[in-house]
Amino acid sequence: MRIIRGGLIVALLICTLVSSPAPASAAQKEGPPQVPLTVAEASGFTATSRHADIMEFIRELQLLSPLVRVETLAVSAEGRELPMIVIGNPPPASPQDLANDDRAVVYFQANIHAGEVEGKEATQMLARDIVLADPPPAFLDNLVVLIVPNFNPDGNDKISPDNRRSQHGPEQGVGVRHNGQNLDLNREGMKLESPEAQGLVRNALMRWDPVLFLDAHTHNGSYHEEPVTYTWGFNHNADQSIIRYQSEKMMPAIEEMLRSEHDILSVPHGDFIDVEDPEKGWIPAGPEARYLSNYVGLRNRLSLLNEQYPYVSFEERVRGCYALLWSLLEYTSDHKDEIVDLVAEADRLTVQRGMDPTAESATFGIDWDVRAMGTYTVRGYAMERIPTEGGRPRVNVDFDDKRTYEIPYLADYYATQSVPLPHAYLLTVTAPDIEKKLLQHGLLVEKLTAPATLDVEAFTVSELESDERLFQGHLLRRAHGEYESVEMEFPAGTLFVTTAQPLGRVAASLLEPESDDGLLAWNFFDRYLTRGWGSVPFPIYKLMRPANLAKTTLK
Numbered sequence: 001m002r003i004i005r006g007g008l009i010v011a012l013l014i015c016t017l018v019s020s021p022a023p024a025s026a027a028q029k030e031g032p033p034q035v036p037l038t039v040a041e042a043s044g045f046t047a048t049s050r051h052a053d054i055m056e057f058i059r060e061l062q063l064l065s066p067l068v069r070v071e072t073l074a075v076s077a078e079g080r081e082l083p084m085i086v087i088g089n090p091p092p093a094s095p096q097d098l099a100n101d102d103r104a105v106v107y108f109q110a111n112i113h114a115g116e117v118e119g120k121e122a123t124q125m126l127a128r129d130i131v132l133a134d135p136p137p138a139f140l141d142n143l144v145v146l147i148v149p150n151f152n153p154d155g156n157d158k159i160s161p162d163n164r165r166s167q168h169g170p171e172q173g174v175g176v177r178h179n180g181q182n183l184d185l186n187r188e189g190m191k192l193e194s195p196e197a198q199g200l201v202r203n204a205l206m207r208w209d210p211v212l213f214l215d216a217h218t219h220n221g222s223y224h225e226e227p228v229t230y231t232w233g234f235n236h237n238a239d240q241s242i243i244r245y246q247s248e249k250m251m252p253a254i255e256e257m258l259r260s261e262h263d264i265l266s267v268p269h270g271d272f273i274d275v276e277d278p279e280k281g282w283i284p285a286g287p288e289a290r291y292l293s294n295y296v297g298l299r300n301r302l303s304l305l306n307e308q309y310p311y312v313s314f315e316e317r318v319r320g321c322y323a324l325l326w327s328l329l330e331y332t333s334d335h336k337d338e339i340v341d342l343v344a345e346a347d348r349l350t351v352q353r354g355m356d357p358t359a360e361s362a363t364f365g366i367d368w369d370v371r372a373m374g375t376y377t378v379r380g381y382a383m384e385r386i387p388t389e390g391g392r393p394r395v396n397v398d399f400d401d402k403r404t405y406e407i408p409y410l411a412d413y414y415a416t417q418s419v420p421l422p423h424a425y426l427l428t429v430t431a432p433d434i435e436k437k438l439l440q441h442g443l444l445v446e447k448l449t450a451p452a453t454l455d456v457e458a459f460t461v462s463e464l465e466s467d468e469r470l471f472q473g474h475l476l477r478r479a480h481g482e483y484e485s486v487e488m489e490f491p492a493g494t495l496f497v498t499t500a501q502p503l504g505r506v507a508a509s510l511l512e513p514e515s516d517d518g519l520l521a522w523n524f525f526d527r528y529l530t531r532g533w534g535s536v537p538f539p540i541y542k543l544m545r546p547a548n549l550a551k552t553t554l555k
Contacts, residue, residue, distance in 0.1 A: 035064075035128065035132060036057055036060040036061065036064075036128060038053075038057065038121050038124045038125055038128075039053050039121075040121040040170065040314070040315075040318060041121075041125070043170070043172070045169065045170060045313070045314045045315040045318065046169070046170050046171045046172055046314075047170050047171070047172040047173075048117040048120065048121060048159070048170050048172070048173075048174055048175075049117075049120060049121065049124070049149075049150075049156075050156065050157050050159065051080050051150060051153040051156055051157050054083070054120075054124065054149055054150050055081075055083065057124055057128075058070055058083055058085060058127075061085070061127060061128060061131055061132075064131070064132060065131035065132060066090070066091075067087055067088065067089055067090070067091055067130070067131040067136065067140070068085060068086070068087060068091060068127075068131050069085075069086040069087075069088075069091040069092075069093070070083050070084065070085055070086065071083075071084045071086060071203065072084070072199075072203070073148055073151075073196075073199045073200065073203050073204060074195045074196050074198065074199025074200070074203065075195060075199075076152075076153050076154045076179065076180055076195060076196060077154060077179060077180030077181045077194070077195060078153075078154040078180040080153035080154060080157075081153075082148060082150065082151060082153060082196060082199060083148070083149075083150075084146055084147070084148050084203070084204065085127050085145075085146070085147040085148075085149075086144065086145075086146055087127060087130055087131060087140070087144065087145040087146075087147065088103065088140060088143075088144040088145070089136045089140040089141070091144070092144060095207055095208050095209070098144070102142075103141075103142055103143055103144050104142065104143055104144070104210075104211045104212075104332070104336050104339065104340055105143070105144045105145075105146060105208045105209065105210040105211060106143050106144070106145050106146065106210055106211065106212045106214075106328070106329065106332055107146040107147075107148075107204055107205075107208065107210035107212065107213050107214070108123055108126075108145070108146070108147050108148070108214045108216070108325055109123075109147075109148040109149075109151045109200070109213075109214070109215055109216065110122070110123045110148070110149050110150070110151065110215075110216040110321075111149065111150045111151050111152055111155075111156055111175075111216070112151045112152055112185045112186050112196075112215060112216075112217070112292070113152065113155070113177045113184070113185075113186065113217060113218075114150075114152040114153075114154075114155030114156040114158070114174065114175030114176055114177065115155075115163045115164040115167075115174040115175055115176060115177055115218075116164075116174075116216075116217045116218035116308075117156075117170070117174050117175070117218075118216065118218055118308045118314070118317040118318045118320075118321045119149075119216025119217070119218075119306065119308075119321050120149050120150055120156070120216075121318045122216070122318050122319075122321035122322040122325060123147045123148075123149040123216070123321075123325065124149050125318070125322055126147065126322055126325050126326065127145075127147050127149075130145065137329070138333065139329045139330055139332070139333035141333070142332075142333040142336045143329060143332060143333050143336070144208075145329065146204060146208060146210060148200075148204075151185065151196055151200075152175070152179050152185055152196065154179050154180030155175045155176045155177060155178055155179050155180070156175040157175065158175050158176045159172070159173045159174060159175050160173045160174075161173035163175065163176055164218075164310075166220070166310065167218060167220075167310035167311070168310065168311055168312060168313055168314060169313060169314030169315075170314045179194055179196060181193070181194055182473075183472060183473070184472060185197060185292075186215070186217075186290075186291055186292055187290045187291070187471075187472050188290070188292070189288075189289050189290045189291060189292050189294065189295030189517075190289050190290055190295065190509065190510060190517050190518065190519075190521075190522060191290075191437075191472070191474075191519075191522045192437065192440050192441065193472075193473075197292075198440055200292075201440060201441060201442060202440070202442075205296065205299065205301075205442070206442040209301075210301065211301055211302060211332070211339050211340060211343050212301070212302040212303070212304070212328070212332055212339070213292075213293070213296040213301060213302070213303045213304070214303075214304045214305075214306055214325070214328065215292050215293055215303075215304070215305055215306070216306045216308075216321055217305065217306060217307045217308070218307065218308045218309075218310050218317065219269070219307040219308065219309060219310055220310060221271045222270070222271045222272050222275070222380075223311065223380060223381055223383065223395070223397045223399075224267070224309070224378050224379055224380045224381075225265060225379035225380070225402070226265040226266050226267040226309065226378070226379060227264060227265065227266075227308065227309045227312050227316055227317065227320045228258060228264055228265070228266035228267075228306070228308065228309070228320040228321070228323070228324050229266065229267055229268065229269035229270070229306070229307045229308070229309065230251060230254075230266065230268060230269055230304055230305065230306050230307070230324065231268050231269040231270075231284045231293070231304070231305050231307075231411065232246035232247055232251065232293070232297070232302070232303060232304055232305075233246075233293045233294045233295075233296055233297020233298070233302075233303035233304075233305075234247075234284075234287050234294065234297070234411055234412075234413050235287045235288070235289050235294040235295075235297055235298055235413065235509075236287050236365045236368045236413040236414055236415045237289075237298065237364060237365050237415070237505055237508070237509060238294070238297040238298050238300075238505065239297075239300050239346040239349070239350070239505070241342065241345070241346060242297065242300065242301075242302060242342060242343070242346055243297070245302070245339075245342055246302055246304070247373060247411075250302070250331065250335075251268070251304075253331060254266070254324070254327050254328060254331055255267075257327040257330070257331065258323055258324065258327055261327070262323040262327070264319075264320055264323050265379065266320075266324070267376055267377070267378055268282075268284070268376060268409055268411065269284050269305060269307045270282035270283050270284045270409065270410075270411070271283060271284075272380075272383075272407075273410075275383040275384070275385060275395050276383065276384055276385060278378070278380060278383070278403075278405045278407060279405050279406060279407050279408075280407075281372070281407060281408050281409075281410045282376065282378060282407040282408070282409050282410065283370070283409075283410040283411070284305075284411055286413075287368060287370075287413035288516065288517045289506075289509050289517045290517050291305070293305040295506075298505045298506050298509055299502075299503060299505075299506060300343055300346035300347050300350060300502060300503075300505070301343055302339065302342075302343070304328075306321060306324055308320055308321055347502040349361075350499075350501070350502055350503075350504045350505060351500050351501060351502060351504065352500075353421065353499070353500075353504065354421070354423055354424075354498055354499035354500030354501065354504045355423065355500045355546060357420060357421055357422055357423050357499075357544050357545065362420065362421040363415070363418040363419065363420060363421055364418060364419055364420075364421045364508045364509075364512050364515075365414075365415025365416075365417070365418045366415070366417050366418065366419055366512065366514040366515065366516070367415065367416045367417040367516075368413050368414060368415055368416055369413075369414060369416050370410045370411065370412060370413050370414070371410065371412045371414065372408035372409060372410055372412065373409055373410075373411050373412035374408070374409055375406050375407065375408050375409065376406075376407055376409050377404060377405070377406055377407075378404075378405045378407050379402065379403075379404055379405075380402070380403050380404075380405050381397050381398055381399055381401055381402055381403060382397075382398040382401035382403055383395055383396065383397050383398070384396050419483075419512065419514065420457075420542075420544065421499055421508060422457065422499060422542035422543055422544050423498060423499060423500060423543050423544060423545055423546050423547075424496055424497060424498040424499065424500075424542075424543040424546075425496075425497045425499075425507065425511040425540050425541070425542060425543070426454075426456065426490055426494050426495065426496055426497075426540065426541045426542075426543060427494065427495035427497070427511075427539060427540050428490065428494055428539050428540075428541065429528055429539040430493075431524075431539075433524065434495075434519060434524050434525075435495060435554065437510075437519065437524065438495075438497060438507075438510065439554060439555075441503065441506055441510065442503060443497060443501070443503050443506065443507050443510075444497070444498065444501045444503075444553065445495060445496075445497055445553070445554045446495070446496040446497070446498075446551040446552060446553050446554065447492075447493060447494065447495055447496065447551060447552055447554055448490060448491070448492050448493065448494045448496060448549060448550065448551055449492055449550045449551060449552050450492055450549075450550040451489060451490065451491050451492055452489070452490050452494075452547070452549050452550075453487060453488070453489045453490075454487070454488060454489075454490060454543055454547060455485065455486075455487050455544075456485075456486060456487075456488055456541040456542055456543050456544070457483045457484070457485060457486075457541065457542040457544060458483065458484050458485075458486045458488070458537060458538075458541055459479075459481055459482070459483050459513045459537075459538040459540070459541075459542075460481045460482055460483075460484065460536070460537055460538065461479045461480070461481040461513070461529055461536045461537075461538055462480055462481045462482065463479070463480040463481070464477055464478075464479055464480075464529055464536075465477060465478040465479075465480070466478075474522055474523050475523065476521050476522070476523075477520060477521055477523060477526070478514075478516065478521065479513050479514055479520055479529070479538070480514070481513070481514075481538070483542075488541065490541075496549065496551055497511060500546070511540055513538045513540065520538075525538070525539070
């Protein structure tokens with residue numbers, strides 16, 4: 001039997017598990033060679049994989065195919081390995097093997113919130129169907145595929161039917177949202193306090209430099225017919241050409257591929273602003289860089305958030321995620337050269353912007369708002385709010401009364417207040433934790449080897465706001481103050497971080513004193529800002545123009 005996926009014919013003996021509008025995966029139960037099934041498939045989609053199941057599944061793939069290598073992305077707080085499957089034809093032994101190889105790298109991860117397990121099952125099925133296809137899929141001519149099925153293994157193995165009871169299946173339960181440190185791993189984009197997030201940056205983003213990143217989730221909110229939703233990184237300080245490419249070209253094409261080739265409806269991810277008047281607007285989560293898809297966008301790479309709709313069957317959610325991932329591989333392969341050129345140009349312009357802070361684009365947004373970026377069709381239902389005693393209103397949905405809404409998509413995040421972007425930031429205090437954090441992001445960090453007298457911009461904090469409730473173990477802060485041009489002598493040992501580097505947008509997001517998601521916001525500068533009363537100088541100074549300085553690079 002043959003499975004046809006958008007023109008690609010994969011010749012495999014299969015056993016069809018359950019008929020579904022989404023594409024079937026290539027899995028067989030009988031006959032040599034034995035094709036492994038995921039826990040979801042083997043259970044008829046009533047259960048999901050535990051950590052040990054995933055490790056065994058990957059070992060079976062290694063025994064069946066030469067197209068598979070496995071690396072360790074990280075080791076969790078509770079000591080579980082996060083396997084990263086490296087798929088290629090042939091699989092490179094390391095990124096250095098790609099130096100004279102024009103294949104691009106794509107990275108998919110799932111189960112960051114371990115109650116949202118659809119991507120975990122879909123990525124295992126995807127890996128199997130790629131490596132056991134004969135002949136291999138055509139997209140392997142252009143791509144190396146990295147897959148981390150279980151980004152949160154500690155949360156995953158706390159499976160219970162009592163977790164996420166509002167979603168439809170799997171009946172035997174799912175894991176929990178937080179990791180072994182009680183952290184939400186999709187809030188780790190800037191502070192990188194978990195071994196999982198640190199491993200992602202070190203062993204995937206820095207080591208392999210994928211041109212496309214996808215983080216798979218399951219939604220909790222609005223009611224509509226489309227089972228697959230998605231959005232792109234849209235931080236207001238990210239490269240706008242990458243955002244436009246994804247929103248105007250790539251994802252409309254993917255939406256059409258899902259509809260025409262897999263009979264699956266999809267729509268950009270969001271929630272109704274007003275369920276009783278849905279056409280007021282459709283809005284996703286915010287632009288903060290703490291969200292990993294936004295963070296990767298700041299690194300000048302294509303990044304996607306996939307949210308599966310929770311109110312269809314577990315199998316349909318898995319199949320929908322699978323179809324999305326397969327379609328993305330086909331699209332990225334077909335458009336590989338333009339995507340590689342796009343991100344390379346974003347890197348070049350970021351460096352250029354840091355070298356010429358007088359350029360019009362050389363600003364950093366410190367406040368933002370959102371506006372519509374077009375109108376989308378959402379297939380929904382009649383809805384109304386029902387008041388409850390002492391709690392949030394309940395939404396009553398009439399599934400027999402289907403409605404089609406034309407809704408403005410409020411996802412164009414833009415800066416409402418900006419400050420000039422410097423050529424470099426100079427840190428004058430001895431702060432090993434801050435130095436380590438900058439290096440964890442992969443930034444070029446240098447240290448002055450001789451004193452230097454420089455004209456800089458100094459920021460004085462006049463007001464320091466603090467949240468009243470803990471968030472991710474922190475009381476988030478927001479600084480207000482004024483800049484003053486000063487001449488200042490910087491001693492040898494001063495840290496120097498230039499924005500004239502490909503990760504210049506990340507550097508600014510971390511080090512700008514008024515950044516809403518920077519190191520000041522996450523309390524890394526508390527000890528330098530809470531002494532005494534009145535105004536306090538911020539220990540980072542902005543060098544607005546390049547200068548010849550004696551420096552050494554930190555490792």
